[in-house]
Amino acid sequence: MRSGFPNARPGMRVGLFGGSFDPPHAGHVHVSREALKRFELDRVWWLVSPGNPLKAEGPARLDRRMAAARALVRHPRVEVTDIEARLGTRYTGATLERMFALYPGVRFVWLMGADNLASFHRWQRWEWIMRNVPVGVMARPGQRISARTSKAAQVFRRHKLPAAAASRLAMSDPPAWCFLNVPMLDVSSSEIRARGDWVR
Ligand SMILES: Nc1ncnc2c1ncn2[C@@H]1O[C@H](COP(=O)(O)OP(=O)(O)OP(=O)(O)O)[C@@H](O)[C@H]1O
Numbered sequence: 001m002r003s004g005f006p007n008a009r010p011g012m013r014v015g016l017f018g019g020s021f022d023p024p025h026a027g028h029v030h031v032s033r034e035a036l037k038r039f040e041l042d043r044v045w046w047l048v049s050p051g052n053p054l055k056a057e058g059p060a061r062l063d064r065r066m067a068a069a070r071a072l073v074r075h076p077r078v079e080v081t082d083i084e085a086r087l088g089t090r091y092t093g094a095t096l097e098r099m100f101a102l103y104p105g106v107r108f109v110w111l112m113g114a115d116n117l118a119s120f121h122r123w124q125r126w127e128w129i130m131r132n133v134p135v136g137v138m139a140r141p142g143q144r145i146s147a148r149t150s151k152a153a154q155v156f157r158r159h160k161l162p163a164a165a166a167s168r169l170a171m172s173d174p175p176a177w178c179f180l181n182v183p184m185l186d187v188s189s190s191e192i193r194a195r196g197d198w199v200r
């Protein structure tokens with residue numbers, strides 16, 4: 001594998017957890033652990049984004065966010081990466097296309113919090129994403145209803161796996177998605193920034 005890219009063997013189940021991580025916090029660590037366990041993943045890779053294409057304000061510098069993420073998540077099966085900056089992608093559809101070509105045979109799952117499912121239909125090529133990668137959604141405080149009633153949840157309702165079948169998600173052919181009702185942590189990057197504990 002190219003330098004700066006994590007290793008994965010064909011057949012491995014890898015959760016891709018994209019985010020601004022501006023800053024990373026305990027909620028990110030918590031849902032990563034839950035996803036590893038409940039979706040029976042071998043790895044979770046944090047894809048620290050060069051910048052969310054839907055957020056008007058740019059995040060803190062990538063190297064700062066990478067360093068903070070690495071300092072926070074010390075878990076043998078969670079890896080922090082700047083793959084999107086290396087690939088020159090920031091739209092998830094484009095990132096996934098490149099990842100499928102770079103890692104043939106790896107079983108990827110796209111991971112996100114419930115707030116992102118609620119607005120998923122505004123992402124570029126969101127239906128393509130749903131049709132090409134299994135999606136694992138983790139509950140987030142205040143977002144369960146908006147996620148369940150979201151356009152993406154409605155359009156793909158027939159492809160939803162019950163939570164009891166979460167362990168099958170990575171081996172399921174897309175479209176397939178699963179909503180995990182994990183215990184929730186009420187933490188967010190915006191709240192940490194509002195407190196002045198992380199200055200961009
Ligand atoms: N407390 C949490 N519970 C569940 N999912 C979360 C939580 N915090 C973040 N996530 C998910 O982690 C991913 C990355 O989120 P992000 O880095 O934007 O953090 P954030 O706290 O949502 O930031 P902001 O408050 O600036 O929007 C997203 O899929 C988001 O839904």
Ligand SMILES: O=C(O)c1ccc[n+]([C@@H]2O[C@H](COP(=O)([O-])O)[C@@H](O)[C@H]2O)c1
Nearest residue numbers: 018019020049052054091092093123124
């Ligand atoms: O591809 C898109 O159109 C798109 C729109 C919004 C967000 N995303 C991705 O969603 C992930 C979560 O973003 P964020 O800022 O909520 O942490 C991150 O990987 C973004 O690149 C992707």
